Amino acid sequence: MATSPQGPSDVSLRDFIEAVGSADAPHGAVSTAAVAGGLGSSLLLMVAALPQTRSDSVADRAKLLEAAAALIALREQLIETIETETAVKLFTARNMPQASAAQRSERQHAIQFALRASADVPLEVMRLCAQGLELAAVVASHGSRAASADLQLGVRLLQAGFDGARSTLEGKLSSFIDAAYITSIVNEIARLTGETTASTRVAEWLVNAPPA
Secondary structure, three states: OOOOOOOHHHOOHHHHHHHHOOOOOOOOHHHHHHHHHHHHHHHHHHHHHOOOEOOOOHHHHHHHHHHHHHHHHHHHHHHHHHOOOOHHHHHHHHOOOOOOHHHHHHHHHHHHHHHHHHHHHHHHHHHHHHHHHHHHHHHHHHEOHHHHHHHHHHHHHHHHHHHHHHHHHHHHHHHOOOHHHHHHHHHHHHHHHHHHHHHHHHHHHHHHOOOO
């Protein structure tokens, strides 16, 4: 993708899709996962903004307005993760001098620091998609039944974003040397996966539940 003064969030959808397919582009699985989560959040936001709700009650509208505000903030955070670049830091660290023991130690420390920074991004995408799926249950519970197809697609996009970020993060674990850090990441992955699975089941059940 051609260099420009604009950030990745300012690039057109066509340019982004084409960039993902290029070996020279800065966007890969994590950026794509964030975009999937952002699209899923937007679909939920659209359903929350529809004039018709589940029971056309004041309570429904209040819950949907609350969910919409959270979804707007969540979507913005997902967009921001696309702009977080760590590849350059990692490349710089790996090209540090290593002629002496002290230089090799400094290089190893810099690489591990850069790797942790690169792990923070997919982990944040996972957390945001997990939050989105919790909100999906709220929107499904109070949103219009006529928008069930939009809700289902929103849930699946958020799940895809979560799974894509998780796969990327799991692929990085073998590069770390700090056992305690690896354990903390593995535990966080397990916790988020459990929460996401539960939220997805609830949201899908609410979407498909027959009218009362």
